[in-house]
Amino acid sequence: MKKTIKKSFFFAVLLGLIIPLNAQVKTAHYEIIIPAGISDVYSAEMEQRFTEYNKVFRFDPALLTSPLKIRVFSDKNEYDTYVTAALGSSRAGAVYLHYRNPANRELVIHRGSAEEESLIPHQAFIQFLRAFVPDPPPWLREGFAVYFTTLKFDRNKGTLSYEENLSWLETVKRSAINPEAVLKSSTSFTNIQAFSWAMVSFLMSDKKGDYYRSLTDSLMVLSPAGSAEENTQVMYNRLVLFSPIAALSRDYNTYIAGKKTFVELVEEGQRAYGTKNYPAAEESFRKAAELRNNHYAPYYYLGLLAYENKKYTEAEDFYKKALDCGAERAMVQYARGVNAATAGKKTEAIAFLEEASAADSIKYKARSDDLIKKLQ
Numbered sequence: 548m549k550k551t552i553k554k555s556f557f558f559a560v561l562l563g564l565i566i567p568l569n570a571q572v573k574t575a576h577y578e579i580i581i582p583a584g585i586s587d588v589y590s591a592e593m594e595q596r597f598t599e600y601n602k603v604f605r606f607d608p609a610l611l612t613s614p615l616k617i618r619v620f621s622d623k624n625e626y627d628t629y630v631t632a633a634l635g636s637s638r639a640g641a642v643y644l645h646y647r648n649p650a651n652r653e654l655v656i657h658r659g660s661a662e663e664e665s666l667i668p669h670q671a672f673i674q675f676l677r678a679f680v681p682d683p684p685p686w687l688r689e690g691f692a693v694y695f696t697t698l699k700f701d702r703n704k705g706t707l708s709y710e711e712n713l714s715w716l717e718t719v720k721r722s723a724i725n726p727e728a729v730l731k732s733s734t735s736f737t738n739i740q741a742f743s744w745a746m747v748s749f750l751m752s753d754k755k756g757d758y759y760r761s762l763t764d765s766l767m768v769l770s771p772a773g774s775a776e777e778n779t780q781v782m783y784n785r786l787v788l789f790s791p792i793a794a795l796s797r798d799y800n801t802y803i804a805g806k807k808t809f810v811e812l813v814e815e816g817q818r819a820y821g822t823k824n825y826p827a828a829e830e831s832f833r834k835a836a837e838l839r840n841n842h843y844a845p846y847y848y849l850g851l852l853a854y855e856n857k858k859y860t861e862a863e864d865f866y867k868k869a870l871d872c873g874a875e876r877a878m879v880q881y882a883r884g885v886n887a888a889t890a891g892k893k894t895e896a897i898a899f900l901e902e903a904s905a906a907d908s909i910k911y912k913a914r915s916d917d918l919i920k921k922l923q
Contacts, residue, residue: 690743
């Protein structure tokens with residue numbers, strides 16, 4: 548949230564009427580208020596998020612005057628009433644409420660809502676940043692909020708995993724913008740999330756490079772007491788001290804021009820595979836797998852490429868990974884059958900081919916039966 552919310556007496560009274568009996572969970576950096584009888588699924592996630600955020604920002608937790616507060620509602624009406632009382636209207640899933648008094652600031656979550664999983668990463672980062680710097684530069688706030696949106700928490704495994712967020716890349720490529728204007732703006736601007744994300748992605752792209760060091764150095768000059776205008780200016784001055792804006796702008800534009808989405812990489816790989824440029828195809832598919840490690844397409848094609856290179860064990864591993872990621876079973880089992888047959892594993896090959904035929908007789912029965920006859 549961008550503006551400070553003022554609590555009124557009426558608001559305080561209203562909250563007292565609508566908040567049910569709650570349980571309170573305290574962690575190293577958080578205080579979580581959750582309906583009684585509802586299990587806590589947030590403390591481990593939030594502490595891990597705090598750690599990940601602070602690997603970049605290096606804030607001193609001792610500077611926190613109060614823990615970061617999270618308030619959870621399982622009832623939609625209670626959630627809507629609470630948020631509406633603060634904002635004038637509700638926000639689906641999760642929203643961070645910012646007040647001048649740190650003790651009153653809180654991330655409010657509607658547990659079980661369709662939007663909860665996608666909004667918590669965004670709002671949790673804003674809560675973290677504004678706990679230390681209430682009025683940060685807008686590009687820093689919005690850029691990192693988008694950057695960390697794809698930092699997902701698996702509640703079954705209890706772990707965080709990161710997948711690069713490229714949802715704004717096409718917007719950025721279609722609309723040119725002056726990087727200096729982004730870094731100097733102390734107020735919101737058109738497509739702020741898109742261009743702020745692009746700037747953060749660029750600065751974060753090389754963890755051992757000069758731009759990343761300039762970023763982390765400039766974070767040290769942010770002031771908890773500074774206005775957005777003041778923090779924007781001092782951070783800009785520090786950022787360009789050793790990374791002149793002309794060079795930064797040039798390298799930023801080169802970086803964005805060379806950045807490709809998952810779909811672009813897969814299509815590029817398919818074209819290279821079609822022309823038998825296998826090294827180029829492999830490079831594209833491996834990059835695609837790095838962007839989305841849970842999508843089957845890169846692994847399936849990497850399996851085909853391994854087969855072409857007579858690496859049959861490697862091909863089998865990629866095919867299994869493609870299946871695990873939801874690939875069409877008939878398609879993959881046929882490919883596994885061909886791979887096993889070429890590797891001299893006739894029994895396995897026949898089993899794969901029979902399964903492909905049964906899974907999709909229209910596409911694979913004739914081909915599978917023909918190859919099975921040759922193997923018998």
